[in-house]
Amino acid sequence: MFYREAGDFKTSYVDDGQTFPIKFDRYRYYFVLFVAFAMVPLLINDYWVNAIFLPFLIYSIAAIGLNILVGYCGQVSLGTGGFMAVGAYACYKFMTGLDIWIGGVQYALPPINIFFSVILAGLVTAVVGVLFGLPSLRIKGFYLAVATLAAQFFLVWLFNKWAWAYNYSASGQINAPEREIFGVAITGPNTEAWASYLFCLVIAAITAVIARNLTRGASGRKWMAIRDMDIAAEIIGVNPLKAKLSAFAVSSFYIGIAGALFFAVYLGAVEVGEAFGIQKSFIVLFMVIIGGLGSIFGSFAGAAFLVLLPVLLKLMLADSTDTITGFSTVMSWIFLLAFVAAVVMLVINIIRTRSLIAGSGVGWIFASIAAFMAYALTIGGMGWPTDIVAHLQLVIVGALIIIFLVAEPHGIAQLWRVAKEKLRLWPFPH
Amino acid sequence: MKKRLATMAVAAVMAAGPVMADLVFPSLSYRTGAYAAGGIPFADGYADYFTLLNERDGGIGGVMTKVPECETAYNTEKGVECYESLKDSGGLVYQPLSTGITYQLIPKMTADDIPLHTMGYGRTSAANGKVFSHVFNYPANYWNGASVIVNHLLEQNGGDMKGKKVALVYHNSAFGKEPIRTLEELSAKHGYELSLMPVDHPGQEQKSQWLQIRRDKPDYVIMYGWGVMNQVAIQEAANIRFPMENFIGIWWSGAEHDVMPAGEAANGYKAVTFHAVGDDFPVFDDIRKYVVDKGLAAGAGDQVGKVVYNRGLYAAMLAAEAAKKAQEIHGTAQITPSMMRDGMEALEITEERMAELGMPNFGPSFSVSCENHGGDGLGAITQWDAAAGEWKMISEFGPSDMDVIQPLIIEDSEAFAAESNIEQRCN
Numbered sequence: 040m041f042y043r044e045a046g047d048f049k050t051s052y053v054d055d056g057q058t059f060p061i062k063f064d065r066y067r068y069y070f071v072l073f074v075a076f077a078m079v080p081l082l083i084n085d086y087w088v089n090a091i092f093l094p095f096l097i098y099s100i101a102a103i104g105l106n107i108l109v110g111y112c113g114q115v116s117l118g119t120g121g122f123m124a125v126g127a128y129a130c131y132k133f134m135t136g137l138d139i140w141i142g143g144v145q146y147a148l149p150p151i152n153i154f155f156s157v158i159l160a161g162l163v164t165a166v167v168g169v170l171f172g173l174p175s176l177r178i179k180g181f182y183l184a185v186a187t188l189a190a191q192f193f194l195v196w197l198f199n200k201w202a203w204a205y206n207y208s209a210s211g212q213i214n215a216p217e218r219e220i221f222g223v224a225i226t227g228p229n230t231e232a233w234a235s236y237l238f239c240l241v242i243a244a245i246t247a248v249i250a251r252n253l254t255r256g257a258s259g260r261k262w263m264a265i266r267d268m269d270i271a272a273e274i275i276g277v278n279p280l281k282a283k284l285s286a287f288a289v290s291s292f293y294i295g296i297a298g299a300l301f302f303a304v305y306l307g308a309v310e311v312g313e314a315f316g317i318q319k320s321f322i323v324l325f326m327v328i329i330g331g332l333g334s335i336f337g338s339f340a341g342a343a344f345l346v347l348l349p350v351l352l353k354l355m356l357a358d359s360t361d362t363i364t365g366f367s368t369v370m371s372w373i374f375l376l377a378f379v380a381a382v383v384m385l386v387i388n389i390i391r392t393r394s395l396i397a398g399s400g401v402g403w404i405f406a407s408i409a410a411f412m413a414y415a416l417t418i419g420g421m422g423w424p425t426d427i428v429a430h431l432q433l434v435i436v437g438a439l440i441i442i443f444l445v446a447e448p449h450g451i452a453q454l455w456r457v458a459k460e461k462l463r464l465w466p467f468p469h
Numbered sequence: 470m471k472k473r474l475a476t477m478a479v480a481a482v483m484a485a486g487p488v489m490a491d492l493v494f495p496s497l498s499y500r501t502g503a504y505a506a507g508g509i510p511f512a513d514g515y516a517d518y519f520t521l522l523n524e525r526d527g528g529i530g531g532v533m534t535k536v537p538e539c540e541t542a543y544n545t546e547k548g549v550e551c552y553e554s555l556k557d558s559g560g561l562v563y564q565p566l567s568t569g570i571t572y573q574l575i576p577k578m579t580a581d582d583i584p585l586h587t588m589g590y591g592r593t594s595a596a597n598g599k600v601f602s603h604v605f606n607y608p609a610n611y612w613n614g615a616s617v618i619v620n621h622l623l624e625q626n627g628g629d630m631k632g633k634k635v636a637l638v639y640h641n642s643a644f645g646k647e648p649i650r651t652l653e654e655l656s657a658k659h660g661y662e663l664s665l666m667p668v669d670h671p672g673q674e675q676k677s678q679w680l681q682i683r684r685d686k687p688d689y690v691i692m693y694g695w696g697v698m699n700q701v702a703i704q705e706a707a708n709i710r711f712p713m714e715n716f717i718g719i720w721w722s723g724a725e726h727d728v729m730p731a732g733e734a735a736n737g738y739k740a741v742t743f744h745a746v747g748d749d750f751p752v753f754d755d756i757r758k759y760v761v762d763k764g765l766a767a768g769a770g771d772q773v774g775k776v777v778y779n780r781g782l783y784a785a786m787l788a789a790e791a792a793k794k795a796q797e798i799h800g801t802a803q804i805t806p807s808m809m810r811d812g813m814e815a816l817e818i819t820e821e822r823m824a825e826l827g828m829p830n831f832g833p834s835f836s837v838s839c840e841n842h843g844g845d846g847l848g849a850i851t852q853w854d855a856a857a858g859e860w861k862m863i864s865e866f867g868p869s870d871m872d873v874i875q876p877l878i879i880e881d882s883e884a885f886a887a888e889s890n891i892e893q894r895c896n
Contacts, residue, residue: 090550199641209650209881210643212572216889228576306545308572310643312670313545425540426500
């Protein structure tokens with residue numbers, strides 16, 4: 040009803056080419072920005088920032104970076120963890136004062152402001168990314184994946200071995216000292232929740248807008264031409280060297296920024312093998328695949344999915360509280376009844392249709408899951424043993440990845456697209 | 470129906486009124502992942518001791534204790550989530566059992582005024598209480614462990630290790646790298662030759678390291694491993710027929726689950742320890758009576774008396790004693806994390822006290838002070854007897870070479886103080 044082009048007149052080419060051509064979309068976008076910038080910082084505490092918002096924003100930046108490379112340019116990369124490590128260690132060197140030894144004499148730069156340290160870390164990573172992107176000019180597909188895998192292992196090995204990178208500390212750990220912007224601590228232990236959140240949010244928002252516009256413009260079209268068929272792209276005049284290496288550079292720049300924030304703002308202390316191992320490469324790749332290849336929104340959705348789901352499962356299943364207030368008690372009873380009702384309806388449906396999903400089976404499955412989740416959250420968690428919940432988390436996240444790949448290979452972004460198409464026609468579908 | 474719901478709601482509100490809050494000892498455990506073999510017995514031992522205190526003594530100083538668990542899987546990101554989610558529960562002291570998580574929590578917890586106890590792991594230089602106000606690593610740390618091992622080797626060689634070759638097989642992380650400086654200093658002092666062999670997380674791939682050991686033929690191998698890495702290393706050592714009595718692990722590499730997979734071949738393998746092994750102590754009778762037989766044991770309840778279980782028990786005992794001390798100092802049973810810190814700093818463990826607790830000679834006696842958060846750093850050597858299927862102490866608790874270790878602690882902690890602008894305390 041509200042979600043349509045009709046009545047939203049464009050009188051210039053600029054208007055016509057904007058990111059959100061539909062008025063409702065545009066206002067929703069402004070509303071999300073308003074909530075994220077003006078309301079969330081007033082409401083959050085340490086838990087929300089450190090357990091949910093920081094990992095979500097930082098993984099989103101990394102997923103956007105990888106999406107540019109894999110989703111837009113079609114070059115598979117398994118080196119994300121290694122490139123994040125480059126970002127983290129570069130940021131550490133810049134924020135503690137880069138030192139160079141020439142002939143036994145130490146020359147050191149003064150420590151650089153944390154914002155510029157993060158940006159410089161991104162640039163350093165971009166250079167490293169281009170270096171490791173060179174093989175992409177000769178090989179593609181699985182072979183390129185293996186070549187980038189080599190980058191992953193080489194970089195982790197390097198930062199374990201190269202004492203200069205961690206300022207010769209005995210343990211090989213890097214620690215983020217306290218750094219400020221306009222007198223507000225951004226890194227270090229005395230950080231306010233809103234400060235580190237806003238810092239990451241600003242960087243995430245800027246990088247997302249740039250990525251969106253890059254992919255809509257000439258360079259994005261070149262990347263997509265290479266992705267769809269590199270020989271055809273070459274024939275119509277796309278330079279594969281420039282296109283592929285620029286994709287590696289931009290992608291690594293984003294991943295480097297994500298690595299720098301991951302170390303400096305989120306964790307505060309990392310060691311390379313544990314924080315930037317092969318697991319990181321895979322999880323960011325899963326985010327891109329689940330969120331949707333070739334979609335900026337999909338990068339955010341995929342990051343949210345893989346960051347929030349384990350936390351949500353933990354809150355629902357493992358935690359327990361013995362102080363439930365009156366209102367929650369009432370609500371939990373309502374949700375428990377709803378859960379029982381949904382399960383009963385599901386069983387009736389199975390008996391009638393002799394199938395789990397026929398009729399409204401899928402609907403009742405979702406209804407019972409939703410009611411159970413609501414019940415578990417209102418009673419403050421089921422209090423199951425932590426190891427069983429940890430194993431269940433793996434099972435559920437893994438199963439959902441498989442379900443997504445089978446049911447919707449184009450990811451959450453495609454679901455969103457379909458929903459928008461349907462909404463455009465609503466309430467008159469014919 | 471409506472009326473009943475309303476009554477229930479009112480009852481629930483009233484029930485949630487002011488009550489005596491429990492003393493909370495959070496357990497950042499890991500019962501899953503590559504390090505679960507060590508994480509499970511520690512978490513069980515830690516939880517069981519507090520259950521024992523609740524069941525037998527009615528808590529600490531009349532206040533019941535509570536041990537909420539949070540699964541970290543030895544992963545720093547999950548560790549952050551766990552710390553933040555448990556922070557509001559009023560946790561008195563945290564024991565993450567992970568050097569990586571420890572490094573991350575040190576500045577955070579100092580800022581939040583909550584003490585951190587990293588017993589035999591974590592940042593070794595935290596023993597300098599002048600710099601690290603909220604971090605404790607009594608009764609012994611990694612460097613003490615390394616030195617006790619070298620002392621044992623010296624003893625075997627009649628005090629002279631010139632020309633001997635020692636290989637260090639270590640987990641390639643902050644944990645495994647910690648002893649390198651100490652072993653290098655000691656190598657300069659005693660004249661042995663040190664070679665380093667890193668093993669990457671999680672440690673299942675060690676063929677090349679052991680091939681190198683077979684080629685170089687070192688006289689002794691020291692191991693700083695944890696989790697699945699230990700079992701693989703001991704099996705590999707058996708495969709190349711390395712003499713087990715010349716293979717010595719740190720305390721995180723010396724438990725039943727590490728040596729069992731290699732069977733008979735692991736016989737004679739040694740490890741250093743800072744607490745007693747076995748279940749021949751009166752406290753275990755109480756644990757069986759009040760905890761296991763009542764069905765209150767944590768986990769599967771099958772770990773009682775295992776090496777790492779004992780370590781969890783010991784950690785819980787030290788925490789409970791520190792809480793008692795804090796209650797004495799501040800004259801209140803309801804202590805806060807800040808008071809707990811004072812209790813830990815004033816902690817004194819004597820032989821008599823341990824005997825009273827049913828743990829005679831379970832660990833060395835030591836005292837903590839404002840300057841020294843690391844205790845005296847005593848350690849003993851244990852050896853695996855495969856036929857009997859148990860670890861045996863083969864030495865008394867002996868001192869480590871503090872002449873070498875203390876300057877290293879001062880140097881590393883002062884570098885940290887300079888880096889983080891920390892003013893030294895205790896003056």
